[in-house]
Amino acid sequence: MQALTNQTGVGDFSLGRVLAQQKDYEGAADAFKKSVTARAGDPLPLEGLVRSLLAAGKKDEAISALNLQLSNDQNQLFAKFLLGGIYGSSGDQAKAEQYLEDVLREKPDSVVAWSSLAGATKDPAGRIAIYQRGLKANPGNVELSMLMATEYEQAGRYEDALHLSEDGVMAHPTYEPDLKHLAALLLDRRTDKASHARALELAKGLSKTDNPAMLDTLGWAHYRVGEYAEAVGVLERVVAKAGQFPIFRYHLGMAYLGAGNPVGAKQELRQAVEKAEGDYPGLSEARSTLEKLNKAS
Numbered sequence: 001m002q003a004l005t006n007q008t009g010v011g012d013f014s015l016g017r018v019l020a021q022q023k024d025y026e027g028a029a030d031a032f033k034k035s036v037t038a039r040a041g042d043p044l045p046l047e048g049l050v051r052s053l054l055a056a057g058k059k060d061e062a063i064s065a066l067n068l069q070l071s072n073d074q075n076q077l078f079a080k081f082l083l084g085g086i087y088g089s090s091g092d093q094a095k096a097e098q099y100l101e102d103v104l105r106e107k108p109d110s111v112v113a114w115s116s117l118a119g120a121t122k123d124p125a126g127r128i129a130i131y132q133r134g135l136k137a138n139p140g141n142v143e144l145s146m147l148m149a150t151e152y153e154q155a156g157r158y159e160d161a162l163h164l165s166e167d168g169v170m171a172h173p174t175y176e177p178d179l180k181h182l183a184a185l186l187l188d189r190r191t192d193k194a195s196h197a198r199a200l201e202l203a204k205g206l207s208k209t210d211n212p213a214m215l216d217t218l219g220w221a222h223y224r225v226g227e228y229a230e231a232v233g234v235l236e237r238v239v240a241k242a243g244q245f246p247i248f249r250y251h252l253g254m255a256y257l258g259a260g261n262p263v264g265a266k267q268e269l270r271q272a273v274e275k276a277e278g279d280y281p282g283l284s285e286a287r288s289t290l291e292k293l294n295k296a297s
Contacts, residue, residue, distance in 0.1 A: 012038065016048050025056035033065075041074030050082050062086060077103055081113060088120030096120035108137040111144055118147070124155045142172050146181060158189040169202065179205045180217050187217070187224050188281045196224040212242035220251045228258035239268070246275040250286040257289065266293045 016031035029052040035045035046069060053062035063086060069079035080099040088096035100117040107113060114134035118127040131148035138144055145168045152161035165182035172178055179202050186199035200221040206214040219234030235252040242248055253268030269290040276283055 010035075013045050013048065016045070016052065020048065020052055020055070023055075025052045028052040029056060029058070029061075036065075041072060043075060043078045046075055046078065047082065050086075054086070059086065059090070077106055081110075081116070084113075084120065085116050088116055093120050093122065109141075111138075111141065111147075114144060115147060118151070124151065127151050128155065140171055142168055142175055142178060146177055149181060153185065158185065161185055162189070174205065176206055176209060176211075176214060179203070180214050183217050183221060187220055193225070196221065200225050200227075210241075212238045212245075212248065216248050216251060219255065223251065223255045223258060226258070228255055228260075231255035232259050232261075243271070244275070246272045246277075246286075247280045247282065249275065250280075250282050253286065254282075254289070257293075262293055262296070266290065266297070269293065 012031045012035035016028045016035060019025075019028035019031060029049055032045050032049035032052055036042075036049055039045055046065075049065055050062045053059070053065065063083065066079045066083050066086075069075040072079070081103050084096045084098075084100035084103065087093075087099065097117065097120065100113055100120065103110060103113045104117065111134075114130060118130040121127050121130060128148065128151050131144055131151060134144045135141060135148065145164055149161045149164040149168070152158070152164065162182070162185050165178060165185060168175070168178040169182050183199040183202040183206075186195045186202075190196070199217075203218040203221040206218050209215060215234055216238045219231050219238060222228075222231035222234060232252070232255045235248070235255050238248050239252050249268045250272035253265045253272055256262075256268060257265035269286050272286040273283070273290055276286075
């Protein structure tokens, strides 16, 4: 696969990126089209062209551009992957499967192809079956395991999600996404003290990260085991970095309440409820706790 290592077509490619950043998608598409012609076999201009055409509302033109690449041995597989993504997002599951299955026959280790294939499938059981196939072809793959655990969780199969996440942590004990996912499941789906203590031990492996979602899990684990001062210290950092997420506000509000700060709790819980655009674990508790605080004041 050719990369942007020589100068042929680089100017048009760079212009396309600039125009796309400026949201001049039609101009970007014209520039990328020239770069595709000059750099046959390079996937980067092709991806830029397709994304620009889609952003400009020209899906049919994007599909046509990709169909032209199906006879190009160097870009054929990537073109099929992009076609699968377009048809999947358009709700045409049959065509998405057609192209993505072709990709997976040649690249069975492609996590993004497995993910795109699952994403094109409307049935939750079907998505789980796809990830089962992916793991059979790629035993122990941490990314596929996490994607499948997430599907289990969304399907309400929390114990299956927990067991798969436990397997992931045992195989890769320092892999932070697995640590976070398992700890969060234990905190949100189990009520016993032993599970919450286990979650805190796992979450301590996230203490050196700057990622707010990771730190939130650590702070919430401190809260669940009754270490309210520690929870507040971590969760204040989280909200300072990512206060737009209501679940983080909910966690900090509950930590404030546990630490004896009802004023801070009320302020954060109000934000947690007002900013909620959909459901999240704990939203009902945030509402009921806020209602009690309002009545008490």
